[in-house]
Amino acid sequence: xxxSPRRPLILKRxxxxxxxxxAPSETSEEEAKRSPAQPEPTQAxxxxxxAESSSCKFPAGIKIINHPTMPNTQVVAIPNNADIQSIIxxxxxxxxxxxxxxxxxxxxxSSGGPSSHPSHPQPQAQASNDxxxxxxxxxxxxxxxxxxxxxxxxxxxxxxxxxxxxxxxGEAAGCMLDSSLTNxxxxxxxxxxxxxxxxxxxxxxxxxxCHLEQNRVKIEEPSVASTSWPDSVSERPPYSYxxxxxxxxxSTERKxxxxxxxxxxxxxxxxxxxxxxxxxxxxxxxxxxxxxDMFVRETSANxxxxxxxxxxxxxxxxxxxxxxxxxxxxxxxxxEHLESQQKRPNPELRRNVTIKTELPLGARRKMKPLLxxxxxxxxxxxxxxxxSLVLQPSVKVPLPLAASLMSSELARHSxxxxxxxxxxxxxxxxxxxxxxxxxxxxxxxxxxxxxxLLPIQSIKEEEIQPGEDMPHLERPIKxxxxxxxxxxxxxxxxxxxLSNSWEDSSCSPTPKPKKSYCGLKSPTRRVSEMLxxxxxxxxxxxxxxxxxxxxxxxxxxxxxxFSEDSSTFRPAMALLAESSEPAPQLxxxxxxxxxxxxxxxxxxxxxxTPSKSVLSRDPESxxxxxxxxxxxxxxxxxxxxxxxxxxxxxxxxxxxxxxxxLKSLPLFDSxxxxxxxxxxxxxxxxxxxxxxxxxxxxxxxxxxxxxPSLSANRSLTEGLVLDTMxxxxxxxxxxxxxxxxxxxxxxxxxxxxSQFIPELR
DNA sequence: CTATGTAAACAAC
DNA sequence: GTTGTTTACATAG
Numbered sequence: 001x002x003x004s005p006r007r008p009l010i011l012k013r014x015x016x017x018x019x020x021x022x023a024p025s026e027t028s029e030e031e032a033k034r035s036p037a038q039p040e041p042t043q044a045x046x047x048x049x050x051a052e053s054s055s056c057k058f059p060a061g062i063k064i065i066n067h068p069t070m071p072n073t074q075v076v077a078i079p080n081n082a083d084i085q086s087i088i089x090x091x092x093x094x095x096x097x098x099x100x101x102x103x104x105x106x107x108x109x110s111s112g113g114p115s116s117h118p119s120h121p122q123p124q125a126q127a128s129n130d131x132x133x134x135x136x137x138x139x140x141x142x143x144x145x146x147x148x149x150x151x152x153x154x155x156x157x158x159x160x161x162x163x164x165x166x167x168x169x170g171e172a173a174g175c176m177l178d179s180s181l182t183n184x185x186x187x188x189x190x191x192x193x194x195x196x197x198x199x200x201x202x203x204x205x206x207x208x209x210c211h212l213e214q215n216r217v218k219i220e221e222p223s224v225a226s227t228s229w230p231d232s233v234s235e236r237p238p239y240s241y242x243x244x245x246x247x248x249x250x251s252t253e254r255k256x257x258x259x260x261x262x263x264x265x266x267x268x269x270x271x272x273x274x275x276x277x278x279x280x281x282x283x284x285x286x287x288x289x290x291x292x293d294m295f296v297r298e299t300s301a302n303x304x305x306x307x308x309x310x311x312x313x314x315x316x317x318x319x320x321x322x323x324x325x326x327x328x329x330x331x332x333x334x335x336e337h338l339e340s341q342q343k344r345p346n347p348e349l350r351r352n353v354t355i356k357t358e359l360p361l362g363a364r365r366k367m368k369p370l371l372x373x374x375x376x377x378x379x380x381x382x383x384x385x386x387x388s389l390v391l392q393p394s395v396k397v398p399l400p401l402a403a404s405l406m407s408s409e410l411a412r413h414s415x416x417x418x419x420x421x422x423x424x425x426x427x428x429x430x431x432x433x434x435x436x437x438x439x440x441x442x443x444x445x446x447x448x449x450x451x452x453l454l455p456i457q458s459i460k461e462e463e464i465q466p467g468e469d470m471p472h473l474e475r476p477i478k479x480x481x482x483x484x485x486x487x488x489x490x491x492x493x494x495x496x497x498l499s500n501s502w503e504d505s506s507c508s509p510t511p512k513p514k515k516s517y518c519g520l521k522s523p524t525r526r527v528s529e530m531l532x533x534x535x536x537x538x539x540x541x542x543x544x545x546x547x548x549x550x551x552x553x554x555x556x557x558x559x560x561x562f563s564e565d566s567s568t569f570r571p572a573m574a575l576l577a578e579s580s581e582p583a584p585q586l587x588x589x590x591x592x593x594x595x596x597x598x599x600x601x602x603x604x605x606x607x608x609t610p611s612k613s614v615l616s617r618d619p620e621s622x623x624x625x626x627x628x629x630x631x632x633x634x635x636x637x638x639x640x641x642x643x644x645x646x647x648x649x650x651x652x653x654x655x656x657x658x659x660x661x662l663k664s665l666p667l668f669d670s671x672x673x674x675x676x677x678x679x680x681x682x683x684x685x686x687x688x689x690x691x692x693x694x695x696x697x698x699x700x701x702x703x704x705x706x707x708p709s710l711s712a713n714r715s716l717t718e719g720l721v722l723d724t725m726x727x728x729x730x731x732x733x734x735x736x737x738x739x740x741x742x743x744x745x746x747x748x749x750x751x752x753x754s755q756f757i758p759e760l761r
Numbered sequence: 762c763t764a765t766g767t768a769a770a771c772a773a774c
Numbered sequence: 775g776t777t778g779t780t781t782a783c784a785t786a787g
Contacts, residue, residue, distance in 0.1 A: 240764085241766075283768070287768090306777075
């Protein structure tokens with residue numbers, strides 16, 4: 001996305017790895033759960049089907065299987081190289097032929113290049129330079145589990161979890177693994193530099209969680225590390241500080257990290273910061289932490305340690321692995337190229353770089369920006385009645401590109417295209433909670449935690465008085481963090497003020513008032529709150545630009561999108577479900593000490609600099625995507641056919657438009673949504689347990705719908721859904737539905753297509 | 762105008 | 775000295 005030096009990439013939608021993903025970031029716990037989720041049995045069927053279907057006119061390499069759960073739906077695995085248009089044409093024809101009776105809906109997924117090795121599906125364009133690296137990477141990866149083709153981070157998981165589990169303690173254990181693993185891999189590629197030195201981390205303090213996590217990381221890393229990517233060192237990661245912080249935090253089980261650990265994590269994973277960057281980068285990290293509302297500071301019970309967490313509603317659970325995608329040697333064209341630009345050419349780098357300075361651009365790319373375009377995201381598209389509209393171009397495009405192109409083009413050409421509003425998913429609900437750790441002593445419930453549960457409330461909270469209301473919540477929550485309120489909710493306003501809009505618009509009437517979260521908090525917390533508040537007060541007053549509220553879109557940040565992969569998230573879902581505890585936990589694992597959250601960063605009006613305060617409103621905002629028109633496109637709200645969302649909505653008002661600011665074509669407000677959705681979908685499984693019971697408990701309305709997502713996303717019916725984010729998509733799934741048919745509500749799509757389609761792996 | 766990055770002033774520990 | 779917050783400014787899109 002952003003090329004400018006200053007702007008690092010932003011991850012937009014993240015693609016999920018097809019293969020089983022375990023939730024990358026999620027906690028270990030899920031593991032158990034998640035695994036079950038996948039329908040294995042179906043595979044066989046699928047495979048058979050595949051054989052059948054594949055036959056058609058479709059180009060070789062394409063596999064078609066019936067969607068395990070969706071009627072009249074087939075999944076088409078397309079090699080990256082494939083000519084999408086032709087495929088679409090064929091599918092379209094097929095769909096027509098079939099009519100209502102036959103498969104009329106197709107989900108296109110990139111199977112990675114036909115040729116590509118398993119491990120890296122996409123050949124994309126690695127930078128020319130990189131070719132070597134690519135190779136290297138492959139090698140590297142090879143050893144690792146991940147190697148499997150999909151970018152996915154973890155293979156089915158396994159190891160990590162174990163470890164995690166091992167770490168009883170907690171946070172560290174869980175999620176980290178996954179993410180870390182992947183991350184690690186990535187790292188390895190990048191450079192040995194950072195990694196090599198595991199020792200560093202050891203140092204890490206005692207922070208409870210941190211330690212564990214890190215350690216693990218270290219461990220893993222080493223293995224990976226070795227490889228090449230010399231460049232990596234010199235190169236500045238294509239990620240923004242915000243993204244890196246998220247990666248770091250999400251790499252931990254608890255989804256929280258101390259500042260120091262964040263520094264360490266970044267240094268370890270991005271050698272550039274360790275070796276080349278100016279010392280001021282740490283200042284920038286701090287600045288980002290303070291600036292963005294999504295980052296919430298929690299204080300350990302004892303008050304000694306401050307942990308930075310990501311506001312659940314805002315957390316996409318991005319992890320480095322998710323972002324990173326090995327480049328395939330093969331296709332130069334890959335979208336990535338496009339992205340490559342993003343990297344920043346920093347002048348700084350140059351200056352600083354003593355070491356490596358000049359890497360060819362290509363080289364830089366190594367780190368892939370998040371956006372892999374094609375592969376993973378699911379983009380349901382409904383063909384307009386006249387299909388013609390769809391891809392005009394005859395040109396072949398690498399899948400990834402194609403996907404992106406398609407979307408864009410479609411959008412353009414076909415007026416009809418709609419972008420599905422983001423579905424909302426409540427993150428929270430979805431969100432992977434940090435592991436369900438045993439609660440630590442207290443659980444401070446974070447507002448966050450609550451949020452998910454109570455999105456609506458949150459909004460109201462303001463109204464409500466602080467202390468008193470806890471009602472809904474089962475447990476008291478502490479929220480230091482910015483209260484939900486702050487979080488942007490999906491508001492109507494389209495984009496306009498992206499940031500602001502959230503807040504303002506629909507959500508809370510008063511946009512700004514940041515209130516204290518008090519309401520949420522339990523008495524106990526109050527104390528903490530108080531503390532927090534103090535600051536807030538200050539802040540509020542002062543705030544200027546200050547915190548940027550979560551933008552719904554979150555946009556930049558790396559967002560995860562899960563399409564099929566949803567499986568990945570499952571874990572999280574599972575967790576949720578499992579977690580005995582209610583929501584709160586979800587969001588935040590508390591520490592023993594019951595962290596206090598920092599007061600919300602409120603949003604105050606501010607001055608120039610956006611401060612966190614500004615935006616926020618509900619977290620939910622993230623979730624929903626309101627329909628809107630964008631650039632001519634309509635975004636109608638996608639409705640979820642089912643109730644998947646059911647819950648969600650109401651309060652959230654899916655309908656609301658969110659303004660997602662996606663400038664371009666927003667599909668979903670935030671990838672998160674997608675993510676969320678996915679999980680749900682995925683969730684269909686057992687785990688899914690849709691909204692964890694607990695959640696609901698608190699709020700009757702349980703707006704938070706956790707579940708829904710896919711369906712929502714799918715809103716096939718709606719029309720085309722394009723992912724604006726093109727870039728980001730690593731995979732794009734296209735659902736093509738033929739007019740006559742209704743859409744499918746889609747069940748949970750969470751399927752690992754890889755199971756059915758080997759290539760995907 | 763927005764998002765991001767960078768630098769720096771300050772405050773609280 | 776570290777951690778956090780906030781300003782201010784610069785830059786790219």
